[in-house]
Amino acid sequence: MEEKYFGHSVIRKEGREKVTGRARYVDDLTVPDMLHGVTVRSSIPRGRIRAIRFGDGIPWSEFTVVTAADIPGKNEVALIEHDQQCLAAEVFNHPEEAILLLAHPDQYLLEEARRAVYIDVEPLPAIFSIEDSIAKRAVIYGEDNVFKSYHMEKGDVDAAWAQADIIVEGEYRTGAQEQLYIENQGMIATANAADGVTVWGSLQCPYYVHKALVPIFNLPADKIRVIQTETGGGFGGKEEYPSMIAAHAGLLALKSGKPVKIIYDRAEDMVATTKRHPSRTRHRTGVTWDGKLVAMDIDFVIDGGAYATLSSVVLSRGTIHAAGIYSCPNVRVHSRAMATNAPPHGAFRGFGAPQSIFAIERHMDQIARAVNLSPEEIRRRNFIGKGQTTSTGQLIKEDVNFNTLLDRAFRESDYHAKRERFARENPGAPIKRGIGFATFMHGAGFTGSGEVYLASVVELEATPEGIVRVLAASTEIGQGTNTVFSQIAADALGISYDRIEIAQPDTGAVPNSGPTVASRTSMVVGNLVESAACDLKNKLVESGLLCDQCTETEFVRACQLYIETRGPLRSRSVYEPPPGLLWDDKKYSGDAYGTYAWAVYVAEVAVDSVTFEARVTDFVALQEVGKVIHPVLAAGQIEGGVAQAIGMALYENVVWREGRMANGQMTNYIMPTAADVPPIRVFFEEQPYPFGPHGAKGIGELPMDGPAPAIVNAIENAIGISIREIPATPEVLMEAMTEKAAAIV
Amino acid sequence: MVNGERRHVQAFPMARLLDVLREEMNLTGTKEGCGEGECGACAVLLNGEIVNSCLIPAMEADGTDIRTIEGIAQGDRLNAVQEAFLQCGGAQCGICTPGMVIASVALLKRHPHPTDAEIREGLAGNLCRCTGYQKIFAAVVRACESTANQDAGTR
Numbered sequence: 099m100e101e102k103y104f105g106h107s108v109i110r111k112e113g114r115e116k117v118t119g120r121a122r123y124v125d126d127l128t129v130p131d132m133l134h135g136v137t138v139r140s141s142i143p144r145g146r147i148r149a150i151r152f153g154d155g156i157p158w159s160e161f162t163v164v165t166a167a168d169i170p171g172k173n174e175v176a177l178i179e180h181d182q183q184c185l186a187a188e189v190f191n192h193p194e195e196a197i198l199l200l201a202h203p204d205q206y207l208l209e210e211a212r213r214a215v216y217i218d219v220e221p222l223p224a225i226f227s228i229e230d231s232i233a234k235r236a237v238i239y240g241e242d243n244v245f246k247s248y249h250m251e252k253g254d255v256d257a258a259w260a261q262a263d264i265i266v267e268g269e270y271r272t273g274a275q276e277q278l279y280i281e282n283q284g285m286i287a288t289a290n291a292a293d294g295v296t297v298w299g300s301l302q303c304p305y306y307v308h309k310a311l312v313p314i315f316n317l318p319a320d321k322i323r324v325i326q327t328e329t330g331g332g333f334g335g336k337e338e339y340p341s342m343i344a345a346h347a348g349l350l351a352l353k354s355g356k357p358v359k360i361i362y363d364r365a366e367d368m369v370a371t372t373k374r375h376p377s378r379t380r381h382r383t384g385v386t387w388d389g390k391l392v393a394m395d396i397d398f399v400i401d402g403g404a405y406a407t408l409s410s411v412v413l414s415r416g417t418i419h420a421a422g423i424y425s426c427p428n429v430r431v432h433s434r435a436m437a438t439n440a441p442p443h444g445a446f447r448g449f450g451a452p453q454s455i456f457a458i459e460r461h462m463d464q465i466a467r468a469v470n471l472s473p474e475e476i477r478r479r480n481f482i483g484k485g486q487t488t489s490t491g492q493l494i495k496e497d498v499n500f501n502t503l504l505d506r507a508f509r510e511s512d513y514h515a516k517r518e519r520f521a522r523e524n525p526g527a528p529i530k531r532g533i534g535f536a537t538f539m540h541g542a543g544f545t546g547s548g549e550v551y552l553a554s555v556v557e558l559e560a561t562p563e564g565i566v567r568v569l570a571a572s573t574e575i576g577q578g579t580n581t582v583f584s585q586i587a588a589d590a591l592g593i594s595y596d597r598i599e600i601a602q603p604d605t606g607a608v609p610n611s612g613p614t615v616a617s618r619t620s621m622v623v624g625n626l627v628e629s630a631a632c633d634l635k636n637k638l639v640e641s642g643l644l645c646d647q648c649t650e651t652e653f654v655r656a657c658q659l660y661i662e663t664r665g666p667l668r669s670r671s672v673y674e675p676p677p678g679l680l681w682d683d684k685k686y687s688g689d690a691y692g693t694y695a696w697a698v699y700v701a702e703v704a705v706d707s708v709t710f711e712a713r714v715t716d717f718v719a720l721q722e723v724g725k726v727i728h729p730v731l732a733a734g735q736i737e738g739g740v741a742q743a744i745g746m747a748l749y750e751n752v753v754w755r756e757g758r759m760a761n762g763q764m765t766n767y768i769m770p771t772a773a774d775v776p777p778i779r780v781f782f783e784e785q786p787y788p789f790g791p792h793g794a795k796g797i798g799e800l801p802m803d804g805p806a807p808a809i810v811n812a813i814e815n816a817i818g819i820s821i822r823e824i825p826a827t828p829e830v831l832m833e834a835m836t837e838k839a840a841a842i843v
Numbered sequence: 844m845v846n847g848e849r850r851h852v853q854a855f856p857m858a859r860l861l862d863v864l865r866e867e868m869n870l871t872g873t874k875e876g877c878g879e880g881e882c883g884a885c886a887v888l889l890n891g892e893i894v895n896s897c898l899i900p901a902m903e904a905d906g907t908d909i910r911t912i913e914g915i916a917q918g919d920r921l922n923a924v925q926e927a928f929l930q931c932g933g934a935q936c937g938i939c940t941p942g943m944v945i946a947s948v949a950l951l952k953r954h955p956h957p958t959d960a961e962i963r964e965g966l967a968g969n970l971c972r973c974t975g976y977q978k979i980f981a982a983v984v985r986a987c988e989s990t991a992n993q994d995a996g997t998r
Contacts, residue, residue, distance in 0.1 A: 107932070109929050109930070110929065110932070110934065112937070113928075113929045113934055114921075114929065115937075116934040116937030116940050117921065117925040117928045117929055117933075117934055117937075117940055117944060118872070118912065118913070118915070118916055118921070118925065119870075119871075119872020119873070119911070119912030119913055119915075119940075119941040120872065120913075121937050122871065123874070123938065125871075125874075125875070126865075126871035277972075278972050279936070279938075279972055280874075280876045280882060280884055280936070280938045280939045280970060280971070280972055281874070281876070281936065281938040282875075282876070328937065329936065330874075330936045330937065330938025330939075331935075331936040331938060331972050331973055332936075333972070363878055364876065364877040364878055364879070575936055576935035576936025576937065576973045577935065577973075578935075730931070730932035730978070731932060733932075733977075733978075734932045734935060734973070734974055734975075734977075734978050737974060737975035737976075737977045737978065738935065738972070738973045738974050738975045739975070740975055741974075741975030741976065742972065742975075763877070763879060763881075764876075764877040764879065764881035764882055764970070765879055765881055769970060769972065770975075771966075771967045771968075771970060771976075772962070772963045772964075772966040772967045772969070772971075772976045772979070772980070773963045773964060773967040775975055775976050775977070777977070778975055778977050
């Protein structure tokens, strides 16, 4: 197959609409006779609803009011568990839980009305930290506040302590992080008895929303239709919460008989929707004096918030990545997702891995110090490679060589010379410079048997004009789905990129190609696009209408003839797992992922010893991701992920007050601006992965994993203090640096 | 004047220019990201200067010359900045793109040959969560090169 488009940076499929402002996002759409909807939420972290009172001065008769009693089906937003209510009926468990919905044509009056609804509540005991949840200061979920726990063991950790010359312990924490897509969440819904419920909105996973709406509205699956509109960023934040907003808009539409639009403003989006799970990781590692890891005992805990949502799967990925990329014969990971009375934490790029990788990559630098080796040397003595096994016991079959990756990353970043120079120049200088790195991996696609259960489907359809449409539920959220699918299909069909159209994700019109998550779209769904395209072409060839090497005109003619004489020209491809993958869901061992992306990231920082501000001044991101489909899009994924992870490492601090985000504004929740990001230098190594399209692997989440530990390792190199929590804000650095100064005095 | 056309609308004096553009004139290319002047998604040119339209009361816009993203291209011919965003991958999800394009146009007007520091400073009022800004910086550089080439070509 000729690679006319694969590997080339063609123009983004929907780029022209985006640069001209013509792309239509949900808030850009209006429907005749449309009402606006708002959500009335709880005001305290946990309580029982006693009464709802409607204040004076509002023409309430003009309003549509929806409570839990108006839900025609089950009052639950189904995901993995069924514990989250669509609208709190009696008890609520976090301070932003939806209790009542209002709709009215006038947005301004609606806002006044929202403030005039008084919810009389009886407070119930609430808990706000991992520690309080473990200690059961109040039991808010099940018997022990544990949403999910895993126990993963390789070798015999207890027996292996005896082989260790030294045991190194450390505790590491990561904070919540807001996805902060620039387009706030929103939905438009229509509902009537004949057609059922239709929603349009900003979302990542049309079939997740569909699955959630069916039981709420108690309708057959074909009476629920979910359509994705242009989506202004997701990062995981539009994986699960859109189901909630879609249900709310649908309920208001059903009761009012009119279309209803709900658009969150920034404050509501920040405080009420999901964030990255805060985490605490404790490492206990047995090491020999020559730096060999002999036993790793890891306790990984995440704060799940008030409902189970996706916490079990976030925990799973964090657990599998917790021991890093090191070949240690004895590893134990015990992990738990705990309930607290905060809004549920959810999917965010990396999905648990950035948290546990921060811990292991910081801990490796602590181990290095304990055995008097450099951070480089401790890793070189323990890197995993081909023929060795990961912590789940997965045999590495790929030819991954971290030593050569490290060599290249150090060359590109001038690591050794800089480390030497900073050590020489830092004493006495007000600005302390440092350089640090992290070595890591990210499993691509769903974990274990996940892809088998998803059984994703892609279809292709040709028109008589020779246009080929890709039918998939995979969404374009900025990462380039439309472009990548078009490149793959065009090459497989041997036609031009412009002949490929991507159908709007609409559960009424496209098959379920699975959710747009887990770095799976290019690798897994892209592969299905390729096989469906090959199949479509084969149909034309086998029918004698086309030879294998055809011109564009011949292709168009063949499509036209085929459709005239034989009817619709369609093809369909269903996921089949790569051969030889074995996963044991009970023991949590085996082939956790079909493949991994491997990376070495090097960060250079400057820490101001007067303002205690840390800045990233240079960044090198080297990764092996299989074949690169689109160099510009791929680099764009890495650069964007690195910037987001710089925010996680240094700036993005969610301030909690009794389970509620107290700084839900862009003014005081600080994400990196154009003035804050360093030059981000991206390098790819390309080893073809046999089961991805043309050898491509997943890429989207990888860049979220490495920057935070690389940056904090660089900070330690700069100031000689080990920072163990992120974000490493000036407050955190001030405390650490002042303590050190005091200790010296 | 909006995008070169005289427009008459009725609005409350304190209505936000953003809402007047989006709701009264159906110019939905201007986006709301935060509503408090932090993100720059609602940026427009007002008498040639970049402003956040979420912070401008309608009455302040009365009698001014406003240019929104819809007025940046000339018909089907993209502005050099828009073309450069396409070529360089400066747009991902696209929601910040109208504001970024406006900010880049304003920047290149102030500094036809901006330094790296001027580019960063000029775009620091526009937040992008997708790109890490690198491809946007590259687009600004490319736009200024292509404008220079065009100028050279017309001489």
